[in-house]
Amino acid sequence: MGIPVWPVVLSLIFLWWTQRAPRFDWEPKAPETYPHCRKDATSQTLLFGGTSMLGGYIVDTWKKGEPKTCLVNYGRRPCPKCDISLIGDVRDSAHIARVFEHYKFDTVVTSIKPALEGTHWREFMEINAGAMIELTRLAKEAGVKNFIHVSSIAASSHYKISHMENEDHPQPLYTEYEAAYDLSKRLGEDYVLAQHEQGKFNTIALRVSGIIGGEGDPFFHHRMFPILFTFNNPVIVDYGFAGNIADALFEMTKVIREKPSVGGQFYYYTGEHIFENETAIALSEFTGKPLLTFPAWTLDPFLDLWQWIRTDHNTYTILDLMRCGNVEQTFDQTKFHNTFPNFKPKFTVIEALEYLYANNK
Numbered sequence: 001m002g003i004p005v006w007p008v009v010l011s012l013i014f015l016w017w018t019q020r021a022p023r024f025d026w027e028p029k030a031p032e033t034y035p036h037c038r039k040d041a042t043s044q045t046l047l048f049g050g051t052s053m054l055g056g057y058i059v060d061t062w063k064k065g066e067p068k069t070c071l072v073n074y075g076r077r078p079c080p081k082c083d084i085s086l087i088g089d090v091r092d093s094a095h096i097a098r099v100f101e102h103y104k105f106d107t108v109v110t111s112i113k114p115a116l117e118g119t120h121w122r123e124f125m126e127i128n129a130g131a132m133i134e135l136t137r138l139a140k141e142a143g144v145k146n147f148i149h150v151s152s153i154a155a156s157s158h159y160k161i162s163h164m165e166n167e168d169h170p171q172p173l174y175t176e177y178e179a180a181y182d183l184s185k186r187l188g189e190d191y192v193l194a195q196h197e198q199g200k201f202n203t204i205a206l207r208v209s210g211i212i213g214g215e216g217d218p219f220f221h222h223r224m225f226p227i228l229f230t231f232n233n234p235v236i237v238d239y240g241f242a243g244n245i246a247d248a249l250f251e252m253t254k255v256i257r258e259k260p261s262v263g264g265q266f267y268y269y270t271g272e273h274i275f276e277n278e279t280a281i282a283l284s285e286f287t288g289k290p291l292l293t294f295p296a297w298t299l300d301p302f303l304d305l306w307q308w309i310r311t312d313h314n315t316y317t318i319l320d321l322m323r324c325g326n327v328e329q330t331f332d333q334t335k336f337h338n339t340f341p342n343f344k345p346k347f348t349v350i351e352a353l354e355y356l357y358a359n360n361k
Contacts, residue, residue, distance in 0.1 A: 026076075026089035034102045035084050037070030044070045044103050046144075048090060048135070049111035050079040053216040054150065057246035058111055065250050074099065075112075091126055093134040100142035107146040107253060108139045113185075115216075119316050121180035128181070132188035140201045147192060148253050149205040150245075151266055153238070153331065154179070155186040156207070158324045166332040167268060181316060189266060196264030202256050204263045206249060206336075209270035209329065212352045213242025218321070219283055219353065229292040230280035231299040237329045239279065240271025241352035244345040248336070251343040267336040272349045276325055282350050286358040299326060 037044055045062065049055040050073035059081045062071055073079035074086045074096065088095045090112055110132065114123045132149075139147055156162060156171060159178045177183040189205050196203040210218055222228055248269045256263050277293070284291035303326065306319045337343070347355060 029095040041070035042068040043106045045107045046105045051077045053213045057242040061246040090131045109148045111150040124181045124184040128184035129187040133191045147203040149192045151189040151205040151207045154182040164332045198260045202260045202263040205266035209238035232296045233276040238270035268331040270331045273330045
């Protein structure tokens with residue numbers, strides 16, 4: 001009896017995918033001439049990550065809230081809605097130093113991280129930790145006043161249970177992190193906050209959770225499949241809409257400019273506490289795709305089996321994302337809302353799913 005070819009091909013592709021080495025896909029930029037901000041600009045803001053999923057919402061919020069600000073984006077792709085797009089890699093610190101020499105930025109907003117799936121741990125450390133440390137140092141030396149950092153609940157560890165944890169809860173020791181991604185986010189955040197000098201170099205970080213925002217969010221991949229599935233997982237986690245997060249960052253920026261004492265610390269804004277099956281049911285309703293529900297007890301054996309046959313533990317895969325969703329991660333956001341009382345979210349999680357996917361089946 002012949003063996004079907006397609007399972008062998010798929011297995012080889014999967015094996016190759018899990019064995020990916022670190023990417024070395026950037027080169028230092030040569031010195032260049034930078035464009036000037038428009039003459040009527042009253043301030044200059046440097047954004048890192050303006051072409052990411054979250055970054056797109058940040059750009060829209062800044063352009064609406066500060067129309068006279070010269071918004072400069074630094075990244076690997078052009079930012080169509082920004083005033084100026086500078087192409088480069090965040091690991092190219094020499095290039096970024098020249099950017100700071102040319103412009104007079106009042107504020108820096110960072111919304112950068114490598115893609116999770118298929119990324120080697122070394123890239124997480126290079127970008128989330130090493131590059132963030134260099135970027136913070138350069139901004140401080142250049143006289144930037146306000147440094148707004150998008151962090152993540154990964155900094156508190158994705159793989160430990162967090163039940164309504166708040167900012168005063170003891171943080172893991174560096175040696176206690178299981179995932180290099182989580183440790184890299186913590187290292188970068190810690191350095192940013194340690195550089196805070198009230199009124200001189202105001203730093204602040206926002207720890208966000210799973211982000212719903214369209215292309216690149218955890219639900220976007222439903223387009224690949226004719227059906228949706230859920231394990232009817234009883235675990236509750238936090239999700240937030242990207243538009244709400246962008247507005248939260250903008251409000252933080254306004255407040256820290258007038259009240260620098262709120263800086264030097266991180267805040268949890270993680271959206272809503274919601275069950276995984278709630279989002280699956282809503283997505284099925286909005287997209288019109290059937291929903292296949294597996295018993296909750298099958299999830300742990302499935303993840304354990306996948307972990308057992310896994311050959312490369314240096315690369316982040318869908319397995320790691322699914323394991324994140326199997327650990328309760330809820331956070332108390334009282335401190336954020338008390339410190340920034342003028343912030344009002346646009347959408348709930350279910351409303352965001354409907355807004356993004358109901359008319360895009």
